[in-house]
Amino acid sequence: MQTSLRFPIAAGVLGLLPIGASARAATVSATVDLPAVVDTSATVQSCTNNPGPFINLQGELVLGGISGRFIFRNNVQGTHTHVEDVTMDVVVIPSGLTIRFAKQPPEGGVGGNPRVYLQFLDGSGDPVSDELYLGRCVQGLNRTSTDVSLPTDVVLNVAAASCANNPGPFITFDGQLTIGGLTARLIFRNNVQGTHSRTEDVTVDVEVLPPGQSIQFPKQPPLGGVGGNPRIYFQLLDGSGNPLSGEYYLGKCVQL
Secondary structure (H helix, E strand, O other): OOOEEEOOOOOOOOOOOOOOOOOEEEEEEEEEEEEEEEEEEEEEEEOOOOOOOEEEEEEEEEEOOEEEEEEEEOOOOOOOOOOOOEEEEEEEEOOOOEEEEEEOOOOOOOOOOOEEEEEEEEOOOOEOOOOEEEEEHHHOOOOEEEEEEEEEEEEEEEEEEEOOOOOOOEEEEEEEEEEOOEEEEEEEEOOOOOOOOOOOOEEEEEEEEOOOEEEEEOOOOOEEOOOOOOEEEEEEEEOOOOEOOOOEEEEEHHHO
């Protein structure tokens, strides 16, 4: 089932939206890898041989944030005196958005005193982390913290409300992110000495974040750019300003 998170995001106001202006819109659709950190602690409810140990997982998923960069370029014919690029960075979702979880798998692992590992998978079942060794059942399990990248669909609606030469065009945007999901896989392995008759790995999957979790960001205040009728591009960045995508050409101001 699809769920959503809604929260306000502040953006700098670089001009006033002209009264009575009619906005047009362009849409950017992209899939990016959303950086995140998963902090987990695991506790053992039972280390019985049958049906095997039960593990409780608690923790939090901290999203790394996504920003966007609007790039305003005057045309190559040089019909305007202002020819250099003008860039405006905006926050799409802030760094530090936290999703907490507490999960108990419905099934136990392999009997005895297995070694327990943890690995994270995306919503398609592909690994997004290495296997993390938690410890052996009767000895207690370690806390872990690991970086992951979550495939995320981004839809951004961009509108131009004015293409005036001074103080420049005014742009607004809104949209949403849809995260592809995150699963924690517990891996139970008996020791290499073969002291137990059952030696194959046993895995138990726990859904941490269901696929389709969406984060909506409301319409942002207008941003001003270079004067005239510039070409407008958009690029997605991570929370540290590193590119997550190439530049998307939205069109010239009067075409939005």
